[in-house]
Structure formats: structure tokens, C-alpha cells
Amino acid sequence: MIRALIVCFVSLGSPLVAQRIHLSPVDQAEKDPTLSIFRTQLLTDIIARDTEAVVAASCNQIYLSHGGNGGHDEFRYNLTLPEESLSEEYRPQADSLREAYWQNLQKTLQQPGYFADSSEFWMPFHWQIDLPVEIGIFEAYFVNGRGVALRQSSESKAKILEQITHEVVTITKFDENAPYQHVTLGDGRTGYMHRDYLWPIVGYRASLTKAANGDWQLCSFVAGD
Template identity: 50%
Template sequence: MKPLLLVATFTCGPALADRQTFPPVDEADQDPSLLAFRAELLTKVKARDADAVIAAACPDIYLSHGGNGGPEEFRELLAPDPATLPEQGGETYWSDLENTLLQPGYFDEDGEFWMPHQWQITLPATLDPYMAYFVNAADVTLRQSPNRGAPILDLISHEVVIVRDYSEIDEYQQVLLTDGGQGYMHSMFLWPMVGYRAAFAKSEGGQWQLCTFVAGD
């Protein structure tokens, strides 16, 4: 499912690897029909139109590791019962879906279109994938301490970094670069490598559909 794009082997200890950058390339414009489908689907998502989004999905859409998938599970996540609100359902789920569909993507060997583009990066077995984050912008400041006015140590663009203890409440995270450098980076630029990804695939009739929206390893 993922093209072979290797990050050089490294561990979370002192012996690390050279840094590598993975600039985003959106391959969607290779297929005008996919571009049109993505734009239309985003319009439906922005309108929070659950019925329309479900209609644009595969009948067996994959939504979780261990769940049943399909339209019923999708509806529970998009329009949950307030009394049984899923942890990842509701408005947060809509926002995650919208943000994922806005990301650049790539075609895999089966002709499916995956977003975000960094999902094609293959992490080494020595790295805990839950510690791996992708810097999803160019020239992101790596600072000496966790505040906006701290001295800048480096500018980081489109590479994998390690965050040992990610905090949902902290504005800045302590990160470890693959060459051993360390510092603090704003949370908004860190996309978990086990975060949400989505895939479009064509039906037997040749129509694009949303067939995967899932997070986790």
C-alpha cells in the first residue's frame, strides 16, 4: 500500500541517522476526475452533510482497526448520538476528515490515492511509530526553549522527528531530530505518523469513492 520511501534506520538513543526531507508533491492533478471528486467531497464535508459524505464512500469503508466499517459506523462517527458520543466522533471527527482531505497525496501501486503524502514514508522497525511526527511545513522554527521568543536553533522542513512525550495541552513539544539535534517546536506543525489518513479508490463502475479514513499504526 505504501511506496518504498525509506527513512534511514535510527533509534531513540544517541545513535541516529542523517536527516532527510520529504517535500510534499500532490499527484492528484494527474487525474482530473479525482480532482473533481476531491473538490466535491470537500464541499460536502465543509457543509457537514453526513448523508452526502456517506453516499460518496465505499460500502465497506475502512474506519478503524477492529471496527466493522461501512456506512453505519461512518454515520455514528459523523453524526453521533449525544448520549453515546464516541471519543473521536462529532465535530472533531469532521475537522480531522476535512484537514486530511486538504493534504497533498499520492497514487499507490494499486491506483488508490492516499493522503497525506507522508503516509508513503516507511519508518524503520527500530522506531516506535507513536513517537514519530512529520513536520508538515517549510522553515519551521526549532527553538531552544518552549516559548515563541526563545532563540532559534534551526529551521526544519518536511522531515520526520521524534517526540517522546507528546502533550495535548502544551503549545510546544520537545523534539529530537534524526541527527541528534534537539529543541522545541510548535505543535501545529507536527502531524503524527500514525495520525489520520484517507484513500480514494474507484468503484467497479469507475467512480471515485472514499474508501479509507483511519488513524493508528
């Protein structure tokens, strides 16, 4: 996979804490009108929760996890998530788990993307970032917004230290129950940022692939590393 690195160096003495990584959201989809048409139709089917149309738009061996078999059967299962297939403790959550999967798919495909080559398109655009070795991949998050407030504390009205735009930050321990997360900038400064703007670097991403006959297909939708 091809990735690009855009780094802003800040003069702070230590070279290991002098990197702030930014990447502007440029959607390259318009370079190929057939891709734009395909993605628009796929998103229409996703919004309509049309399982069979979405499955039909995917590769036969669509990649869905780092341990599963992938393919149409697994994709259909993820999209429908039959309650009876879950253990008893998770059955009451079937509807919310199913809807979360659809929402993640929709959100991912709505993001700007980039061409890895002329026949492979990836979303979201920040998946192309190549992190420095000193940044742990599971601690890295992308600030997916413009002018996002970095606050002094976890209070919603706390003093704004800086406004952050499309930048990599790190979170040592993500608190699932907290709206504001403690983040560290590339220059070592810290603050709190609302979770709605934080996208895990190893979060969901998707690829669209162009076949020899010119047709596009959804060929991966996966999270993790």
C-alpha cells in the same frame, strides 16, 4: 501499501543517528482529472457538513478503525455522534467531539496525496514514508510545514536553532497541554517545536479508490497502526 523513503545522511559517526528524513509535498491528484473532481466535490460536502452526501461518496465497507466493523452505519455514527449514544461523562463533549471528527476528515483530504497504484490514492502524502526500524512509529511525527522554527526552549520567543521543512522528528512523550513539544531530529539534536506543525505518522489518513466503472469513493479514514 507502497511507501517511499527519502533520507538525507549526515556525517556524524554513528549510523543510527545519522538519518534525517525529508519528503516534499507533491500532490499527484492532478494525474487523474476524475480524482480531482471527486475530491473537490467531497470536500465541498464535508465543509457543508452534509452527512448523507459524504456517506454516499464512501465505499459500502469503508475502513474506519482497527477494531470496528466499518461501513456506512459506523461512518454515519461518527459524523453525527448522537449525544444519547455516549456515556454520561462524555455527553457534554458531544458537539466538540463530533466537530473534531469532521475537522480531521476535512484536514486530511485537503493534504497532498500520492497514488499507491492507478486506482488507489492516499492522503496525506507523508503516509508513504517507510521509517527505519530504530524509529518507534508512535513516537514519529512529520513536520508539515516549511521553515518551521526549532527553538532552544518551549518559550515562543526562544532562540531559533534551525528552521525545519517537511521532515520526520521524534517525540518521546507528547504533552497534550503544551503548545511547544520537545522533539529530536534524525541527527540526534533536540529542540522545541509548535504542535500545530506536527502530524503523527500514525495520525489520520484516508484513501480514495477507483471502482471498475471509473467512479471514485472514499474507502478508508483511520488513525493508529
